[in-house]
Amino acid sequence: MARRVKRKQNVIQNSNKQEENKQKENFSITIYKELDKNITNLKKMLGEPIDLVVRPFTVRGTEHKCAIAYIDGLVNDDLIHSHIMKNVQLETERKQLPDEKVKLFEVINNEIISASTEKGYTLDDLSNALLNGDTIFYLDGIDKVLLIDTRGWESRAIEEPDSETVIRGPREGFVENIQTNLVLLRRHIRDPNLRLKKHYIGRRSKKTIAVTYVDGIINPDIVKEVDRRLRAIDMDDAPGVGYIEQWIEDSFLSPFPQLINTERPDKVSAALLQGKLAIFLDGTPLVLVLPATFGNALQSPEDYYERWTIGTLIRGLRYLAAFISVFLPALYVALVSYHPGMIPQKLAFSIAATREGVPFPPFIEALLMTITMELLREAGARLPSTIGQTIGIVGGLVIGEAAVQAGIVSPIMVIVVALNAIASFAIPSYSVAISFRILLFGFLIASAVFGLFGIILAYIMINIHLVNLKSIGVPYSTPFAPTFLRDWNDLIFRSPIPLISRRPKYLQAEDEKSGNTGGKNL
Structure with a gap:
């Protein structure tokens, strides 16, 4: 009995040590309280790049040292000047600031900086935010920083995609900025049930992925399966959605594309309202829509306009x-x-x-x-x-x-x-x-x-x-085989819009009735 008790105690101690080691690995590169030390570590981590801007200054009315750091070209300079520098220099002079640094840090975060902020605790948090266009705010004597959203890099204008032109329909297409693309989607679907889930892909690039769907319509099993496949992706970078498509498709030996890719917001919104799911990737105008069937291959938004x-x-x-x-x-x-x-x-x-x-x-x-x-x-x-x-x-x-x-x-x-x-x-x-x-x-x-x-x-x-x-688990040949006769009204023949009153049965949507909103089977 004594041996068994000792074995159990050893197992518990080993598990506790493993958890402690994991926590140390995750938080090993912590932020120090010394400002100069933090800036030195940041420069060493990034290899002292020429586009890293570090601006030290003091909080006006006090002797507290602080600094901001950002990557030139990834930020909006006007936002940094108006929301950070100007506020910290002017508003702090008007306010009666606390002497305690922890309280001063919270006042700057809650009352002075007007842009959206998050708190960072490790160098990993800093690097991810910095390379995504955020600005880092340091306060000397505090072992955490503020990650301020100041993204503002250049992007091309919204225009109609060359590969998906229509005669009657919207003249807008997605661009390389994921935030702009999500805004375009929001303009088409103004539903509070529209869900946007953020993922990161690439061990080194750490690009942003947005998984979008309409809650209450989509089959939850599809969301779970896509989430599982996205978490299984393991590569350094994903320059385009084609990399993601090849990772999550069911058969890489098939000549047929098992996911739809498009640059049209109206096509994506129509698919989401049918009970499908869309994947946005930052840095590319193409969006993946899934699941796909063979019938989708020969359909176009022009059919419904x-x-x-x-x-x-x-x-x-x-x-x-x-x-x-x-x-x-x-x-x-x-x-x-x-x-x-x-x-x-x-x-x-x-x-x-x-x-x-x-x-x-x-x-x-x-x-x-x-x-x-x-x-x-x-x-x-x-x-x-x-x-x-x-x-x-x-x-x-x-x-x-x-x-x-x-x-x-x-x-x-x-x-x-x-x-x-x-x-x-x-x-x-x-x-x-x-x-x-x-x-x-x-x-x-x-x-x-x-x-x-x-x-x-x-x-x-x-x-x-x-x-x-x-x-994504849905038969590619549906509704031909397995046969869903109800879905044939929008397959080879395009029925009048008032007669397309239900979503495709093969998607097993939670809400089958489309409300005669022009249910496009894209």
Whole structure:
């Protein structure tokens, strides 16, 4: 019995020591009471950078020394002058200040500095605040500091995103400043149930992430799952939301994007009101919306700003464009190489006449032209906008005409590849369009090996993959499979707005009724 008691005592002592060590690790680099020592430690920690500004001064009317420190370029100089320096120098002269330093510190915090403040106790707190654009206020003799919000770096103006333009709709898009982006979201959703949860990502960058959703609508399980995945992220920096997307997606082997990325506030607000969740990252205008389904890939805000007949027609054209962008070159290769009897007689003779003298089989011909179009598209995207458009159009015409004149490819192949490229431009999501372009090469190879049977087998494999794919636990192929017939009124066809009275059933929203507010299934 005595041995058991000793063992228990040792276990308790070890656990207590571990807790003490953890606390020491977390608070090992504490703030000292000596002002000069604190400033020296701050400069050493940051490596004495040239943009670190330290301004020592004394509280007017007393002999108490104090100082402020900030990173030049990350702060608003006017805020520092008006809310800190001016107040501390003028207001302290008018007030009867206490001699005790602790009380003086609280008076400066509560009555003199007019900007929003927090208290910092370690050098880690200081570094995080300083590198986020805050200003640090030291008071000699106090082992804590004030972290004053003075962020004010330069940012570009709000404008419409180039990749998501609409004819009828708001002309505003997100920018690189997360605070501005959250304000844009607030302007669209003025609901007290809108929740904004802050996270930090990156061991070294420590960038701010905002997880947004509408409480009372979203399924709480989605919030818990996203929070769990975000906490599992472990990397030095996240320059863009694409890094976060690759960390939290369900399958990194899938060619399909399992999260939506957008720069439009109206698209994000519509998704949140449907019961989805959005992730904002400081430093990028793109926002992640999740969960996503295959039906979201071919939807656009333009569908809802027009009348339902026009929206249905445009959406139907997108589904046709998706089919052409994936299957058209493969169908051409399969029919010409393996199944010419399925082609109408006159058309078959016309194709045979145009292919006379072409040295390559249809598969090599299609592969060469498709790769050429991909190179032109990539070159146009990397060049300045005006030159890029010229390269894409003129390059395609010149190379296509030269290839036909040289007898390398047939004119019908140029038409097929051109239709394929035009159809891919009709896909509203850039990530989805790239996924379709990847599948195109797979279907081309399958058609070259097995003809139409290869296309059918590849199509079956893609469908098996889709029904097994999930986005944050939600089936990617829903509402096709599993089937939710109620959600089909806003899938391929866009029903009139008054008839879209309920949120998507597959999201299992707490409040299913959307109140006829234009429930967009984005």
